[in-house]
Amino acid sequence: MRNFLLPALLIISFYSCSDGDLQIETIDFDSATIQNCTDPVAESSNVLFKISEDEALIMELQNGALNNGVVGETVTTESTVPSQTKLTYRIFSENVTSSYFCDDIPPVTPTVTDEIEAGDGMVIIETVADEENNNFVHTISLSGISFITESGERITNLSINEFGEVTTAIPN
Template sequence: MRKLFLSMLCAGMFFSCSDGDLQIETIDFDSVSLQYCTTPSTTTKNILFKINENEALILELQSGVLNRGVVGDTIITESTVPAQSQITYRIFSDDVDKNYFCDDIPTADPVVIDEVEAEDGLVIIETIMDADSTNFVHTINLSGISFVTGNGERITNLNISEFGEVSTAIPTN
């Protein structure tokens, strides 16, 4: 009887693992294109995102951070996370597309099954004038981004060297 009890106890412990616990080991958006709903602005916050099947990385740039260009110069601007800009990582129940972020009425599916906000890091923006001298090209990089899950686990294994590029018009006087 004792052997049967121990066997049942061991089997119960073996099968009691929860498949519902989500483990995020790495966040990889390096080969994914940058997207946005409205043309980036120099005067308002900008929402930029990357979608990788059922995952999304969302960057909310602080207002005015793209308005740092100087004709003829390369300008480097930094925005701290989360004080000035925010980065959010989401996992969905199914593949997601641009419409999820851009539709006036959000879709009911797919459902967000996990969301983690960055608690540390920098958004570094290098701004140069394009070859036609009509736009500023802003190359956005992330540095030292650190996410902390609801379980208190820190995710620092990020594969996001360059977030992407956006352009804004050079203001005319």
């Protein structure tokens, strides 16, 4: 009986463990450069994105998230995900370029093979004036970001703590 029980338990434990449909182990965009189609504007919402071959991380900042700041001070703005800022991770059928996001009519290829929305986290924006006091430099960081797949699985093994820097003009 013992000779039968041990193999049976091993087989049952092997088949009972499932990783589900989750194929993404980590989301890493630290080495990718932040891009945008139009110059960011402090008074409106802004779409920023990072591309890494066939993957993209898209951030849609809420209206006014890139505030005007104060010359001589560091101003910190926080925006919650997903209620204020939308963060989307996409996997494409082949390498993607900025024209996919910036063209009036997006190209037919590549196609989106998977899209996952962030369901939790915080976007932190630190704003300071540059040395010449001509522009505000906004350093965008992510904290506690968690993506949720369609099956309800969470992806929290992220390497995207610093999203990047963008500049806006200091108003006269």
